[in-house]
Amino acid sequence: MTSVHPNSTTTTRFARRFLISLSRMRRPITLGPPSDEEVCRRTRRIKLAAYSSMARAVGSRRAWSRALLLKVRNRVRFQGILRNRFLASKKKRVIKRNKASGEMNKTDMLRKLVPGGETMDICGLLEETAHYMASLATQVKVMQSIVDQYSK
């Protein structure tokens, strides 16, 4: 398996994309402390930006990044109308198969966590999990340093 340890260029890529997407966000109109709901709204948008920039930095190489990009695109454009029919049916089949076992075992939980994990077999799921974990860690680092930067 190829190593998923992020090196400096990967981190830079993540950081750059995230910063660019952050900068595209519109500035708060009201001065002073923002209201709670404003903060909530911004939180959600920033979170979305974080995930999408992470997925875009990784590209289409990985199943999870593809799934993430698809989800983001659907959410942004069609508000959930557009769906990949094949994947939906496959997902249903897989979920039914899993549900047949009765309780929610750990594999199912992992599937829910990793984007695009519903339709994968265990082998692929583990590999995607590894890559997803590494990318998440990188993204967290990037965001942490931005926050630190701002809090200085």
Add this chain to the structure above:
Amino acid sequence: MNRALLPEMLHCTDMTVPEKQRARFKWQPEQQQQQPQDSFFGDLSGVFHLQQHQLQGFQGDLGEVVTRSVKPDPALMDNGWPDLVGFGPCGYGNNNGSGFDINYAISRTSSCPPAVAEAAVDAAVLANGREPVVSEKLSSGVGRESLKKRKIDKVQNNTKVVAEDDSRDKRIKGCGEEGESKFIEKNNNKSSTTSKNSNKENSAETSKDNSKVTEVQKPEYIHVRVRRGQATDSHSLAERVRREKISERMKYLQDLVPGCNKITGKAGMLDEIINYVQSLQRQVEFLSMKLAAVNPRLDFNIDNLFSKEAFPGCATNFPAIGMSSDMTNPAYLQFNPVQQQQRQQQQQPQQQLVTCCGLDMGINPPDMGLRRTISAPVSIPEMFIESSCFNQIQASSTWDADLQNLYNVAFDQGRSTSFPPQPFTGTIEASNLKMEM
């Protein structure tokens, strides 16, 4: 098929593979004591396609080395070849380029006509027109042979190889085919000319090949070594392969997730993995909340500006210097903040760089650790890179010229203080996470 055509066909190098094989196969029965292969020839037609490869077991006289791009007819697999030992060396590392003929070297144990492997050897030897096969191919090919999903008797294999040699010789000489085969290189090494191969030689070589079983590279077929006492039917084998894959991935995940060294067993590992992923996602959410709260008072355009200036600068510099980005990036990034702190003068960059490099490993929060004077291990934590990056938000546009100078200096310094950052990555992440959690 017309037997008279065969010699011509064999000499013709432009023949498509299926035709050649058909010709070859038809030729075989004349010289060997095998069962009639006519049914097989029918299967062969159109089976082999140069662009795909797959391992095959062939009956008797096949003795051709399968190179990477052979697409077998599925019907072939079920042919009455259960006893044959298939070499199926397909898909070894080297790319032969398209258009070459494929030799299949297949040898099987048990009741297989002995000549198979020998023939394969011969075919390989004589057919070696162009590309010598890497020796690893040989051994790996042999390895593959033994790794076939059935129990393989090597001794039997060798004897069978011997018998078939004779039949192979003539055919192969006429063949003039090119192609890679496992045995090509080995045989070429051993015998100066292809025609010199004798049965004994081939068998000896084959036995040597057999003894040199090495790691098998995996084309589409997965080879499993069957241990003594283990079931050998395809289902259990496939399951074993699957289980091994899963355990390999679990081990890899164990390295990724911090603090999982002591946990054994899939269930515990899965729990840890799930917890870790959930915690990472929660962290992202938390940090985005923080950013949402923090952002309003700062202008995001600065970030944009910064990223546009700094990162392209990085990108262009790195190839020029040719150092690993790990080294140069932190090096030059460290300089800039320092410079700005000291009002953009280039003072004693060397010392500063050493100072920067002496950063502690991420245990300390990534403040502008540039001011720190340390003798700590030099691996440059990635966190630090980011913090120093973002520190330049206040940078002026006079960066670029300074950057170039600094970069060169940093390069020199970096070289002296370079440490491989990779091994530290895991610990960096771990320690950072511990900080955050």
